[in-house]
């Protein structure tokens with residue numbers, strides 16, 4: 262039960278993080294009060310900034326619920342209002358056995374995306390502007406959205422078609438085979454994403470020469486990360502958020518920092534963030550995450566199989582679905598999978614947040630910039646609530662909160678004050 266164990270460990274670590282006494286702290290750090298230093302950072306946020314940050318992040322909790330209800334409403338449009346049987350009868354006129362299935366899948370993906378526009382335009386465009394986080398005009402937003410729609414319709418149609426061919430051949434144990442296929446697709450997607458998908462939306466370049474680059478590359482070398490694998494990308498095309506990431510797998514793995522980070526942060530802050538990203542790289546977080554994702558997808562597909570067969574007996578005829586291999590059941594499969602992911606979200610969040618906490622600690626050791634790390638954590642409050650309750654953090658946070666991060670940094674600082 263890795264998920265349960267991880268959550269227990271996290272609960273324990275949260276508890277430890279809130280302990281104010283530093284028993285192992287060296288004598289000369291006695292004057293340095295971790296709690297007071299943490300509070301000092303938290304106080305740099307004005308009440309208005311904190312209110313806006315809380316409202317943005319807490320609104321996200323509700324949006325998760327609205328997105329789920331919207332997804333169920335969408336399934337009702339396809340199944341209860343009869344859009345799905347109509348799509349099936351149009352596409353069945355096409356020749357061969359494969360083409361009708363492929364056409365149905367492509368049309369479903371296209372229509373589902375378009376019908377979700379009222380929510381996605383509010384969520385991704387208006388709300389981001391409302392909180393001053395976006396740099397895009399509506400035209401630019403739509404252009405990016407249409408590009409990702411094209412990628413998901415083309416790639417999604419082929420992937421789902423292969424899944425349906427497999428489902429029709431494997432019978433009741435389809436979900437085991439589908440999980441194996443999903444694992445292959447996930448690995449391929451993560452592998453090709455830095456070369457073929459991300460460059461569709463942003464330009465990736467080498468870091469500009471200068472002391473910041475020298476520091477980052479030196480830290481990369483010290484941790485066994487090849488300098489060729491460090492990139493800069495123009496995230497300011499889309500947003501004001503400061504961020505960095507690790508992407509790819511095997512020969513395509515790379516660390517990328519965004520230009521907002523480079524332009525809005527001090528060299529110490531950039532170094533602190535890059536130390537964190539190098540942590541993801543060195544600790545093999547992407548392959549580990551893929552293993553967790555495949556296990557969760559497998560559990561999700563098992564749930565879909567169980568619920569699908571229960572609903573099929575009762576509503577199959579009314580919704581025009583004959584079996585799990587019938588592509589007309591795709592809206593139901595999608596809705597059931599979305600119900601699963603909705604309830605699995607705290608589990609997903611905890612797995613990701615645990616890796617983030619590991620990368621935080623790695624980054625502090627690699628960059629040795631506790632104040633740079635703490636002040637960056639404060640800057641991230643633009644889009645992440647700074648001081649949630651422990652339960653809120655455990656359920657809704659996919660990264661440690663600002664408070665947890667500042668506290669981790671200040672505790673590290675207290676225990677390493679004597680290091681030079």
Ligand SMILES: [Zn+2]
Pocket residue numbers: 537538541617620
């Ligand atoms: Zn991270």
